[in-house]
Amino acid sequence: NGTATGDDWQAFVCANQASLAEVGHAIHRVALRELYGDDEPPQLSAREREVLMWTARGKDYKAVGLILGISHHTTKAYLKSARYKLDCTTIAQAVAKALSLRLISE
Template identity: 50%
Template sequence: MKPTSLVSEHDKFLEDLSALPDVNACIDAICAYFKIEFATYHLAFHEGKAIDTPYVKTNYPSDWVRQYLVMNYIEIDPVAQSGFARALPCLWADLDWSDPKSGTFVEDAIKHGVGGAGYLIPVTDRRRRRAIVNFASPIDPEKWATKIEDIAVVLGECAEILHRKAILDLYGKEDERPALSPREIQCLSWVAQGKDAGAIAIILGISEHTVRDYCKSAKHKLGCATLFQAIHKATMLRIIDSDALD
């Protein structure tokens, strides 16, 4: 397998894709090009708002989108649940569907005509934003697997492009979200868990001074007057959370 050659085979397409105006257009283009039924882009959060609104772009049929929302299926959908937790793409078939709740979810999906095979691509950018991109078709999982194998790398590129388009759509040209270093995020996260500098130093195996220094620089990067404000802001921006601890 030569990923690079596979990509270059579709270079022209990716270029065209990047030129499209919005996420919806990209979704349609990808589906048409690869002859895939459904594609969805789903950004985990939409920071700083008082009202939770997922940023979702999809070409799934209305009935299913409505049902998914109203039934709060995101809570039990293994694709979404593990998609936002894992780092590497995978076939839906390779996920864990053993939970009985997944069963009712799948039944309902089939009832809505959207059962079948799928491919999940998690996206994480340098600013700790998380999204998932899903491709799905109502075809035989075996055939789907071989089809995907050939284009997995290109689909990965497509996912990146979708994400960039979404961020552009949401925040415009300049993306002001501060990029903290991994250590800064770790220290801030531990502080938010109620640990003091001494404890964090032991946990991370570094000096207490260094822990303080990371908190300081994180505070400055976030443009905050106090560390309290930095914790608040970083929490709202979802830069720190319990799984950033280690």
């Protein structure tokens, strides 16, 4: 209600953390179903997710390669694969879609 304080809200969140997380996951599943119907959402490999995550953080091919111990050519290949799986034409689109689908975090 409108009379709750910040402390009241914090107490509510702490007391109901597991239930709130469950509701959040349920909403996410419904949203994915709305987007993809009965099809599975895109599945990225762990390395594709890593490359996208570092790209989301502003790193270029060479920097991502150095961080992950791979060549910048391999980095480009992982990004190309992720773009294809996510049905995106640009890296920026792939990063945005992966973030919105919670496949990566910033």
